[in-house]
Amino acid sequence: xxxLLLTSVRTAELRGATWKEIDFNTATWIIPIxxxxxxxxxxxxxxxxxxxxxxxxxxxxxxxxxxxxxxPNVKDKSRPMAATTINAALxxxxxxxxxxxxxxxxxxxxxxxxxxxxxxxxxxxxQLAHVExxxxxxxxxxAELLPERRKMMQDWGDYLQSVSG
Numbered sequence: 001x002x003x004l005l006l007t008s009v010r011t012a013e014l015r016g017a018t019w020k021e022i023d024f025n026t027a028t029w030i031i032p033i034x035x036x037x038x039x040x041x042x043x044x045x046x047x048x049x050x051x052x053x054x055x056x057x058x059x060x061x062x063x064x065x066x067x068x069x070x071x072p073n074v075k076d077k078s079r080p081m082a083a084t085t086i087n088a089a090l091x092x093x094x095x096x097x098x099x100x101x102x103x104x105x106x107x108x109x110x111x112x113x114x115x116x117x118x119x120x121x122x123x124x125x126x127q128l129a130h131v132e133x134x135x136x137x138x139x140x141x142x143a144e145l146l147p148e149r150r151k152m153m154q155d156w157g158d159y160l161q162s163v164s165g
Contacts, residue, residue, distance in 0.1 A: 008156075009107075011104065013036070050153070054070070
């Protein structure tokens with residue numbers, strides 16, 4: 001759940017993540033096109049807090065091979081964890097009402113925070129892997145806005161750390 005909050009990716013993107021997608025040297029996670037809802041690769045800048053969580057995950061799971069899932073299925077390590085696992089954990093934590101919070105709500109929480117902090121709307125949308133609705137703009141503007149997104153994600157990581165104690 002912590003990595004989901006720190007990266008603001010969709011739950012399917014998180015569940016299917018493999019170690020070959022993570023570049024610790026550049027603190028970047030590149031989700032390939034075949035795993036993305038909008039069918040374009042997605043670059044996720046990783047905050048220092050996200051990198052720390054990834055390092056902890058490696059220690060816990062012992063998985064480091066390129067094709068290993070970050071979150072392997074407990075019954076079959078060649079598959080990712082089940083689609084219901086994250087929301088089931090939230091239910092066990094007491095968030096048992098759909099209106100309270102579900103995993104997808106992490107994206108809305110991040111988006112609201114980022115807009116309130118004054119980050120460029122296009123940078124926020126790129127971070128959420130949303131595509132431009134205007135076909136002409138989508139065809140011409142391929143900017144990833146990585147410098148602003150790196151700052152945004154580090155500020156977000158710092159904010160989450162400050163409120164979690």
